[in-house]
Amino acid sequence: TQNLISRFKSHNSLGKKGFTTRYRPWFVIWIEFYKTKAEAVSREKFLKSGKGREWMQKHIYDY
Known part of the structure; x- marks a missing residue:
């Protein structure tokens, strides 16, 4: 993603259903550029x- 903060916001609070909602909260453990x-x-x-x-x-x- 080009915007990690907005991506995690959508995974952790915006989505109401789907794969990512079942495994909340998501957090960063590794970043590569x-x-x-x-x-x-x-x-x-x-x-x-x-x-x-x-x-x-x-x-x-x-x-």
């Missing part, structure tokens, strides 16, 4: 893959 949308989409696809989930278990879930 990219120069292009293509780089960000590529990284997101990796993180949603098996190897990406392994990376997250090793680097992020320890916090």
Whole structure:
């Protein structure tokens, strides 16, 4: 997203139904910045893959 604050506001308080409402509150545990949308989409696809989930278990879930 280009506006993290508004994205979280919509997930945590604006939505009345849907996937994100069941897992409230949402909070930030990791942020990465990219120069292009293509780089960000590529990284997101990796993180949603098996190897990406392994990376997250090793680097992020320890916090």
